[in-house]
Amino acid sequence: MSASPETDTPLISVITATYNLLSQGRQDSFREVIACMARQSCDRAEHIIQDGASDDGTVAFLEELTAGAPRTRVISAPDTGLYDAMNKGAEAAQGDYLLFLNSDDSLASDDILNTLADRLAESRPDFLYGSTLRKYEDGSESREKRMSLKAILQRMPFCHNSVLLRRDVFQALGGHDTQFRVAADYDLMLRLVAGGYQGARTDEPISMFWGRGVTSDIVNTAEDYARVWVQFYSGFNAARTLTQQDFFRFYRRGHMPANLMIELLRRPDTPDGIKLAARHSLWKTARRSIQFWRRY
Numbered sequence: 001m002s003a004s005p006e007t008d009t010p011l012i013s014v015i016t017a018t019y020n021l022l023s024q025g026r027q028d029s030f031r032e033v034i035a036c037m038a039r040q041s042c043d044r045a046e047h048i049i050q051d052g053a054s055d056d057g058t059v060a061f062l063e064e065l066t067a068g069a070p071r072t073r074v075i076s077a078p079d080t081g082l083y084d085a086m087n088k089g090a091e092a093a094q095g096d097y098l099l100f101l102n103s104d105d106s107l108a109s110d111d112i113l114n115t116l117a118d119r120l121a122e123s124r125p126d127f128l129y130g131s132t133l134r135k136y137e138d139g140s141e142s143r144e145k146r147m148s149l150k151a152i153l154q155r156m157p158f159c160h161n162s163v164l165l166r167r168d169v170f171q172a173l174g175g176h177d178t179q180f181r182v183a184a185d186y187d188l189m190l191r192l193v194a195g196g197y198q199g200a201r202t203d204e205p206i207s208m209f210w211g212r213g214v215t216s217d218i219v220n221t222a223e224d225y226a227r228v229w230v231q232f233y234s235g236f237n238a239a240r241t242l243t244q245q246d247f248f249r250f251y252r253r254g255h256m257p258a259n260l261m262i263e264l265l266r267r268p269d270t271p272d273g274i275k276l277a278a279r280h281s282l283w284k285t286a287r288r289s290i291q292f293w294r295r296y
Contacts, residue, residue, distance in 0.1 A: 011117050012045040012164065013095030018087035018103050019052035029104045029210075034210060036067055037072070039100040041112035046071040050089035053078040083176035083184040090170055096120070097128070100185075101207060105161050106147040108133050110206035115204055117165060126169050128195035132159040143205060149273060150280040152193045153261075154254055155225075162206035169197055182217075183224035184241035188280040189233060196271035214222060222251040238263045255284040 014037065020028050037047050051074065059076045066072045075092055079085040086100055097120055107113065120128060132144040144159060151157045175190050176184040192199075198245055226247035233239035237262040250256050261278040264270055270278075 002296070008043075010044055010046040010095040011120060012042075012043060012097050012113060012224060013090075013093035013167070014047045014099045014101050014113075015050060015086060015093060016047070016090035016101050016103055017050050017052070017079075017082055017089060018054065018058060018062065019079075019085070020054045021056075021058045021103065022054075022082065023056040027061060028102065031065065031104050032200065033103060034069065036110075038069065039236070040113045041111075041115060043071070044117040045113045046073070046093070046095055047071075048089045048092055049074045050085045050092070051076040053057075054215045069117060069223040080178060081160065081181065083180070084178045087175040089173060090167065090222045093143075093167055098167050098170055099161070099164045099206075101161055102209065104181070105207055106206045112204060116202070117205070120164065123221055125166075125200040127163055127165045127192065127199040128202060129158045129267050130162040130202040130204050130206040131200060132162045133205045135208055135210055137210075141208075147201075149193060150198065150276050152190055152273070153256060153277040153281050154251075154284070156186045156189060158275060159207065159209075160189075160207065163189070165192070180224050180228060182221050183228050186213060186225065187228045187231075190228065193273045193277070194232070195273065196273070222248050225251045236260060236263055256281050258282055258285050 016033060018030065021030050037045075037255045043131075046065075047069070048071070049066065049072070051059055051062060053076055062074045062076075066074055075089070077088060080086055086261070089100075095233070099108070109115075110233055116128065131147055134142045134144070144162075146159045149157050168193070170188075173188060173195065175188075177187050178184060180187050223244075226244045228244075228249070229247040230244050233242070238257070242257075242260075261281045265275055
C-alpha cells in the first residue's frame with residue numbers, strides 16, 4: 001500500500017508477516033522492527049510487511065509507522081497462517097535474497113545488512129546462514145551455538161530468521177509447505193539441503209529475538225517434525241513400517257534409526273550434505289546406544 005520511490009532492484013528482501021498486532025498488544029515490539037531497519041541505512045535492502053488482512057486497526061498503524069520509510073512496502077491480504085504470509089511476501093519481493101524476520105524480532109547489529117550484502121554480492125551462495133542472539137528482559141544476551149548443517153536430519157540447524165535464501169531457489173522449492181503449521185521452516189531447509197543446494201556460513205549474528213521465559217510447545221513441534229519426516233522418507237524401504245509416532249519418538253531422542261541412515265548413505269542420488277548429516281546421525285545413534293542412563 002505504501003511504496004518506496006527508489007526503482008533500483010534490491011539485493012535483499014526482508015519479509016515480516018503481521019496479523020492483528022494491536023489486539024495482541026505487540027505494537028511496541030513491532031516498532032523496534034521498523035527502528036532496526038531504519039538504523040541499517042542499507043540501500044541494497046527492501047522491507048516487505050505482509051499483513052494477513054488484520055481487522056483491528058493494524059493496517060492503519062503499519063502505514064502510519066512506515067510513512068516515509070525508504071524501500072518499505074505494506075501489503076495486506078488474507079492468508080491461511082504465518083507460512084502462507086511468508087510465501088506471499090516472497091512473491092512480492094524484488095530482492096535476489098530473502099530474509100524472514102518475525103514481527104517480534106530484530107536484527108542483531110545496526111550494519112548487518114550491509115555486511116551480508118557485501119558477502120552475498122561477492123560469493124552468490126544459494127543460501128547464507130549465521131547465528132542468532134537471544135536477549136532477555138534483564139538486559140543479558142546469549143548467542144546460539146548449535147549451528148551446523150550436519151544436524152539437518154535431527155533438527156533445524158539454525159534459526160529461520162538468520163538465513164538468507166536465494167529467491168529463485170525458494171521459488172524452485174515451492175516455498176514453505178503450509179500443511180506444516182510449526183515446522184514448515186525446517187521442512188524447507190531439509191528440502192534445500194536434500195536438493196544439493198550449496199550454502200555458506202557467516203560468523204556474524206544476523207538476527208535477535210527476545211527470550212521471555214515462555215517454554216515452546218515441544219509436543220506440537222515434535223508432531224510436526226514427525227509429519228515432515230513421514231513425507232521425506234516415503235519410498236525408503238527402512239521407513240516402510242515406521243509410523244508418525246515412531247518419528248515422534250525419533251525427534252524426542254535426537255537421532256534416526258541406523259538402518260534408515262545406512263539406506264540414505266547407499267542411495268546413489270543422495271547429495272553430499274545429506275550424506276554428512278546421515279553419518280552424523282549414525283555417530284549419535286552409536287554414542288547414545290551405550291548411554292544407558294538416557295531415557296527417551
